[in-house]
Amino acid sequence: MASKAAAENVGKHRGWESLNLFLNKYGIVLILLAMLVAFSLLSEGFFTARNIFNIIRQISFMGLIAIGVTMVILTGGIDLGSGSVLALAAVLATSLAQLPESATLKYAGLSVPIGVPVLVALLIGALTGWVNGALIARFRIPPFIATLGMMTVARGFALIYSNKPLSQLTPEYNFIGQGAIAGVPFPVIVLLVVAVLTHIMLNNTRFGRYIYALGGNEQAARISGVNIDRVKIGVYTLAGLLSGLAGLVVSSRVGSGQPGQGVGIELDAIAAAVIGGTSLSGGIGTIWGTIVGALIIGVLDNGLILLNVDQYWITIVKGTIIVVAVIIDQRKNR
Amino acid sequence: MASKAAAENVGKHRGWESLNLFLNKYGIVLILLAMLVAFSLLSEGFFTARNIFNIIRQISFMGLIAIGVTMVILTGGIDLGSGSVLALAAVLATSLAQLPESATLKYAGLSVPIGVPVLVALLIGALTGWVNGALIARFRIPPFIATLGMMTVARGFALIYSNKPLSQLTPEYNFIGQGAIAGVPFPVIVLLVVAVLTHIMLNNTRFGRYIYALGGNEQAARISGVNIDRVKIGVYTLAGLLSGLAGLVVSSRVGSGQPGQGVGIELDAIAAAVIGGTSLSGGIGTIWGTIVGALIIGVLDNGLILLNVDQYWITIVKGTIIVVAVIIDQRKNR
Amino acid sequence: VAPAAAPAAAPAAEEAAAEEAAPAEGGDAIRVGVTMLFDDRWLTSMREAMAAYGEAQEGVEVIFVDSKEDVAVQLGQVENFITQGVDAIVVVPANTDATDPMTQAALDAGIPLVYVNRKPANLPEGIAFVGSDSIDAGIFQMEWIAEALGGKGNVVILNGNLSQEAAQMRTEGVKQVAANFPDIALTKEQSGNWSREEGLAIMENWLASGDQIDAVASNNDEMAIGALAAIEAAGKLGEIIVGGVDASADALAEMDAGRLNVTVFQNAVGQGEGGIAAAIALARGEAIEQITWIPYELVTPENYKDYMK
Amino acid sequence: MGEETVLVMEHISKAFPGVQALSNVHLAVRRGTVHALMGENGAGKSTLMKVLIGMYLPDQGEITFLGRRVKIESTQQALRMGISMIHQELSPEPYMTVAENIFLGREPLGRWGLIDKKKMVADTRALLERLEIDIDPNTVMRTLSVANTQMVEIAKAISYESRLIIMDEPTSAITDREVAHLFRMIRALKAKGVAIIYITHKMDEVFQIADEITVFRDGQHIATVRAADTDRNSLIAMMVGRELTNLFPKEEATIGEVVLSVRNLTRSGLVHGVSFDLHRGEILGLAGLMGAGRTEVIEGIFGIQPIDAGEIYVRGERVRIQAPADAIQHGMALLTEDRKLTGIMGVLSVRDNMMIASLGSYTRGGFLNRRVIDETCGREKSRLELKTPHMDQLIKLLSGGNQQKVLVSRWLLTVPDILILDEPTRGIDVGAKSEIHRLMSKLAQEGKAILMVSSELPEILGMSDRVLVMHEGRVGGEFVRKDATQETIMRAATGQRVAA
Numbered sequence A, B: 001m002a003s004k005a006a007a008e009n010v011g012k013h014r015g016w017e018s019l020n021l022f023l024n025k026y027g028i029v030l031i032l033l034a035m036l037v038a039f040s041l042l043s044e045g046f047f048t049a050r051n052i053f054n055i056i057r058q059i060s061f062m063g064l065i066a067i068g069v070t071m072v073i074l075t076g077g078i079d080l081g082s083g084s085v086l087a088l089a090a091v092l093a094t095s096l097a098q099l100p101e102s103a104t105l106k107y108a109g110l111s112v113p114i115g116v117p118v119l120v121a122l123l124i125g126a127l128t129g130w131v132n133g134a135l136i137a138r139f140r141i142p143p144f145i146a147t148l149g150m151m152t153v154a155r156g157f158a159l160i161y162s163n164k165p166l167s168q169l170t171p172e173y174n175f176i177g178q179g180a181i182a183g184v185p186f187p188v189i190v191l192l193v194v195a196v197l198t199h200i201m202l203n204n205t206r207f208g209r210y211i212y213a214l215g216g217n218e219q220a221a222r223i224s225g226v227n228i229d230r231v232k233i234g235v236y237t238l239a240g241l242l243s244g245l246a247g248l249v250v251s252s253r254v255g256s257g258q259p260g261q262g263v264g265i266e267l268d269a270i271a272a273a274v275i276g277g278t279s280l281s282g283g284i285g286t287i288w289g290t291i292v293g294a295l296i297i298g299v300l301d302n303g304l305i306l307l308n309v310d311q312y313w314i315t316i317v318k319g320t321i322i323v324v325a326v327i328i329d330q331r332k333n334r
Numbered sequence C: 001v002a003p004a005a006a007p008a009a010a011p012a013a014e015e016a017a018a019e020e021a022a023p024a025e026g027g028d029a030i031r032v033g034v035t036m037l038f039d040d041r042w043l044t045s046m047r048e049a050m051a052a053y054g055e056a057q058e059g060v061e062v063i064f065v066d067s068k069e070d071v072a073v074q075l076g077q078v079e080n081f082i083t084q085g086v087d088a089i090v091v092v093p094a095n096t097d098a099t100d101p102m103t104q105a106a107l108d109a110g111i112p113l114v115y116v117n118r119k120p121a122n123l124p125e126g127i128a129f130v131g132s133d134s135i136d137a138g139i140f141q142m143e144w145i146a147e148a149l150g151g152k153g154n155v156v157i158l159n160g161n162l163s164q165e166a167a168q169m170r171t172e173g174v175k176q177v178a179a180n181f182p183d184i185a186l187t188k189e190q191s192g193n194w195s196r197e198e199g200l201a202i203m204e205n206w207l208a209s210g211d212q213i214d215a216v217a218s219n220n221d222e223m224a225i226g227a228l229a230a231i232e233a234a235g236k237l238g239e240i241i242v243g244g245v246d247a248s249a250d251a252l253a254e255m256d257a258g259r260l261n262v263t264v265f266q267n268a269v270g271q272g273e274g275g276i277a278a279a280i281a282l283a284r285g286e287a288i289e290q291i292t293w294i295p296y297e298l299v300t301p302e303n304y305k306d307y308m309k
Numbered sequence D: 001m002g003e004e005t006v007l008v009m010e011h012i013s014k015a016f017p018g019v020q021a022l023s024n025v026h027l028a029v030r031r032g033t034v035h036a037l038m039g040e041n042g043a044g045k046s047t048l049m050k051v052l053i054g055m056y057l058p059d060q061g062e063i064t065f066l067g068r069r070v071k072i073e074s075t076q077q078a079l080r081m082g083i084s085m086i087h088q089e090l091s092p093e094p095y096m097t098v099a100e101n102i103f104l105g106r107e108p109l110g111r112w113g114l115i116d117k118k119k120m121v122a123d124t125r126a127l128l129e130r131l132e133i134d135i136d137p138n139t140v141m142r143t144l145s146v147a148n149t150q151m152v153e154i155a156k157a158i159s160y161e162s163r164l165i166i167m168d169e170p171t172s173a174i175t176d177r178e179v180a181h182l183f184r185m186i187r188a189l190k191a192k193g194v195a196i197i198y199i200t201h202k203m204d205e206v207f208q209i210a211d212e213i214t215v216f217r218d219g220q221h222i223a224t225v226r227a228a229d230t231d232r233n234s235l236i237a238m239m240v241g242r243e244l245t246n247l248f249p250k251e252e253a254t255i256g257e258v259v260l261s262v263r264n265l266t267r268s269g270l271v272h273g274v275s276f277d278l279h280r281g282e283i284l285g286l287a288g289l290m291g292a293g294r295t296e297v298i299e300g301i302f303g304i305q306p307i308d309a310g311e312i313y314v315r316g317e318r319v320r321i322q323a324p325a326d327a328i329q330h331g332m333a334l335l336t337e338d339r340k341l342t343g344i345m346g347v348l349s350v351r352d353n354m355m356i357a358s359l360g361s362y363t364r365g366g367f368l369n370r371r372v373i374d375e376t377c378g379r380e381k382s383r384l385e386l387k388t389p390h391m392d393q394l395i396k397l398l399s400g401g402n403q404q405k406v407l408v409s410r411w412l413l414t415v416p417d418i419l420i421l422d423e424p425t426r427g428i429d430v431g432a433k434s435e436i437h438r439l440m441s442k443l444a445q446e447g448k449a450i451l452m453v454s455s456e457l458p459e460i461l462g463m464s465d466r467v468l469v470m471h472e473g474r475v476g477g478e479f480v481r482k483d484a485t486q487e488t489i490m491r492a493a494t495g496q497r498v499a500a
């Protein structure tokens, strides 16, 4: 009888619960929509297919990194090295995709199929990520320190490999960042595909669930027989791979691999994840939330410029709006 | 009977325990000592009073920020805005301490006593910190986001206030960063005094113990009657104040207030805290550990330059050594 | 001497503006979008010159955005300008080797584009440039230092941010000149990230090493001033030649005090005004020279007074 | 033993910094039996079990499982071999559903290697139904009560179909009703030949369910006996090393005026119009089934959660309590039910944990008086027979019962007038328990008022001057000491009208 009452209780709370869940889930989307409406009213050029693609293309590589860092944060970790890894991947890849007539030619006489630079970028990304993961899982280095180390080390190697930008790239390479399929810019497609795949991975595979389990309660995961170390190494490797992919996208977008590329992008990516509802203590967060977070950042960057807001004020306004968005998002959680 | 056996047991293990405690506590000091010995052997100029003062002077303002961020991390938070607040405090203070003949004079005809710029720097620091604290405590914004917001906002205001360096300062002002008392550089004295005071505060006052309690278990602390919000606001205010102080020290050291000053210094400061044994999940850490961490970073920066290490390799070597130091420090904990 | 090097395009545009008091094209104001690095001393002066010049022109509005020295950010900004429908775009390229997508976007949209200050590696027909050649700054600086050293001595280099164009090219210039003097050795080189504080710290550390240093070639004045503070603290003022770049107010004051030996003037006002003038002219469909050079000028204790306001 | 022996552990030793947790102990468990492991807090029971499931590597010793010599190095391996465990410290994945928690680490896979969520939920539902546990598999763990969380962990451990199940204080958070339920499950498991190691501090449970009993003291094996061959008193003697007579040393205290008065306390959906008075010198027991809302009442009184309606009077005066600090100001103290979540500050020292609530009384000129603090800690340590190598030890390294003792000290040091104790002796050994009970009696005699929530009826009956029984957020009955019996309380707790 008592247990029946309990069951009823559960039932009763279920409805309220789902409204709450809805707000929890979609509060930040409402904020994004509000922004879109506001900017559309304030600026004519804002709500055009072209500008919307602009925004997504502009956040595409940051979005890739944000997806990676979301998974890392879900385990209760952090990745500060993404921007540097992006640069390292970019210079390595572009050095293998230069036109023979390039003024900054790194390897004269080199002509390799497009797959090679792509693979190299992904591999170096994955490798740096693996190193992060190994340091964190096996040597118990706090993720903040391990990836901060990677931030300086990868940047150093990028600069040693080439302290100058590597430009004049093959058209196939440039297609990654500049091309379009059926009118949809290729970077946008890449971002969407990665988002969908990681979403499925997180929700429907063991590895994905273990990522959440680690962040929710590492101890519980361990005593349930989850191989903690393997999951950690896997997550950081994946995040590194996505940083490498971001390096590909950004270098092909600007047609040049730059050792100084991507400074500070990790903070934007982390902000995107947190705005999108990822908890920095792990266990809570979704990929699509992160995408919404990245869009909010992209829309602000784009919209404030369209409105001719003074540049110094842009940073102030952007910082403030992000904080306010998070406040609103928190409030409704009460 | 049983308790007597237990007491004996305890007695027996006391020796082993204290060795372990010693290693736990002083492991990182041994690493610092090892570095000092290595650099002394490798470079003649390294182990001179003058160079040691160089090192401490060079880390003095980062050290101040590291002390502040240590307290913040002890509560389980983080502060990413320190570098920007430093810059804001620096331009505000120096604008009130320019010589009348300065080429970049901000306020013509202004001549205020030295106390005014000092107070202004400390106040603006405290104010920004208070805002951080209020956002975090009252609006439940994750510290990462609140202080990331402050990072961009404070930098924006610094640039709006003066987008040029404010130079040619009064001798009294410059004394803060350039002067010496009895041969000891003034910034070194400032750092030491602040370190001692905060150490005492953390260990011998209620406020200090509450800081640890918050990081240990916020909910438990609240139930034990700790006013969580007040402690949080207090800690961030204090950290802000120290960032303001750091702004004073660095601007007087170079004789110029620069809106672009201090970018990325917060990461060095956090690294110093973590190297010194502060746990990013809160509750664990000491001021003197942080000072040792800051010294390790300073010694590396200084020693590697003395050894003429190639500039590209410096970041790589520094990043690697820091990670290795943390590995060694972790190992002995096992 | 300095203001005399005003750009060719500027006066022409001024005249054009004077003649045609009414704003161009359907009575709308001409809007010029500028993307450039904000967090830089010299570029800020140039930006202020641009803003002032734009303000002075009737019916012209100049919008500035911060490129943060990031090519991807800058490309995004150019795209946003195009969406916004500005009449002309001015770009201080974050990197001269990665301008093609911006160039292409502007050409596709039919919006005039002017590169200012740094010359893109690839400057196709229809795209203008107003500026100077970064490498010259290093060459001028080092030539003077080499002569002052009598062709003999140990020179150290303070680099700007290693991943930035200006730092790479200025250092390149210094090295080119030094290569011509067999008795000049470039003994040390570190990045001080354009910062006075870092310049000071690095110089303190170099001096502590006890190695002989005869001259400092700094990529900018800020680091040079930092180095001077370290030299002063070590009691070696006057023994070490210090050269900077920018001829900033602080640097000229240091030179006035007899501490800084040489710096290189880059005409911020000339480049800024020239850039905006070119953009306005193109927006109005007027023809201009594709390239307008505004050269660097050497500033020494002999002529520095000409550069003080 | 022979054929039937499932597990033999021999010569097991394990030391931690400053503590010899186990020295040369042995344990043998037979198929289809319940083997109780008893001992004071810190005796090493949990440690031995963690050695068994590969969480700790022993310093020495051998393990034979199902007749084979094994070296167990990870929980994964232990699970695979057929050993599962209900851990003393509840350790759920808070943001995951019940089904995900139960299948964590062995999710059923469907097409393309993706998790078959339907099957997972269906299997969970079947499992819970089979075990007669009424919880929706899709509920998020965080929203479950402590009791339900424990039921889920029990279900999870059973679901591995192991040959040996370790239950480390599985009833710490549940009431008699669920305990009876658990015992039914255990008997069913026994019948299937599963061996069970059962750790508890509750005497009556042992005699209800155990076949054999092993007693540890200070990390040493004291005795192994058949349950039928021993009795409560000799068992206690083995555990504590001395005779312990009066388990509920209730002393008469003069009951004085009302000090705390609660009127119409309401928290929507949880507590409905609860009113009661608490007098000087009185111990008021608050009984009820799990989920009855007792904790919720207390959270409202103490200012942990906001109340929607109701008044609180302290010594006749209306008080407004918005935060625990206000409650403490008014002379209240609260020992919470969830030690890990709201009690201990894990990475802090025993000293810090003990002093946190009363630091204000130990300052001199704004600074903490270290000498007095150390003296106080020393006194508390001996008073509660706290087992810790020193006061700088991190509290998380103490055994569960010793952590509880530190928390009791924390509140006594605030010198409260009104003590609210939510499950005060959960996980505490008999010796310490009677010590805490003695303390409660003494405090009541000194004129303190005590409100005690307990799910242990003997404790309620033994200690209370008056018993309040809650049922579904309401006060369902009130009994003075002489009228309170197991039956009357249970009737009120299940919502049957009491003909008083």
Ligand SMILES: Nc1ncnc2c1ncn2[C@@H]1O[C@H](COP(=O)(O)OP(=O)(O)OP(=O)(O)O)[C@@H](O)[C@H]1O
Pocket: D016, D017, D019, D020, D021, D039, D040, D041, D042, D043, D044, D045, D046, D047, D048, D088, D387, D397, D398, D399, D400, D401, D402, D427, D429
């Ligand atoms: N990880 C650890 N580090 C240091 N000491 C520990 C650790 N784990 C347990 N101990 C110590 O080992 C001893 C045995 O602890 P254990 O948890 O096995 O006791 P227990 O018999 O389960 O007690 P309880 O009934 O209170 O749960 C205690 O003194 C405890 O403080």
Ligand SMILES: Nc1ncnc2c1ncn2[C@@H]1O[C@H](COP(=O)(O)OP(=O)(O)OP(=O)(O)O)[C@@H](O)[C@H]1O
Pocket: A009, D142, D143, D144, D145, D146, D147, D173, D175, D270, D288, D289, D290, D291, D292, D293, D294, D295, D296, D337, D453, D455
């Ligand atoms: N964190 C929570 N979130 C949502 N509901 C909760 C939470 N904690 C408890 N509840 C609900 O509140 C009710 C009472 O919980 P609980 O079982 O703790 O009551 P109780 O009377 O204190 O019982 P006991 O003292 O036996 O634990 C239950 O219906 C439970 O589901």
Ligand SMILES: [Mg+2]
Pocket: D045, D046, D047, D088, D168, D399, D400
């Ligand atoms: Mg135990």
Ligand SMILES: [Mg+2]
Pocket: D294, D295, D296, D337, D422
């Ligand atoms: Mg309860």
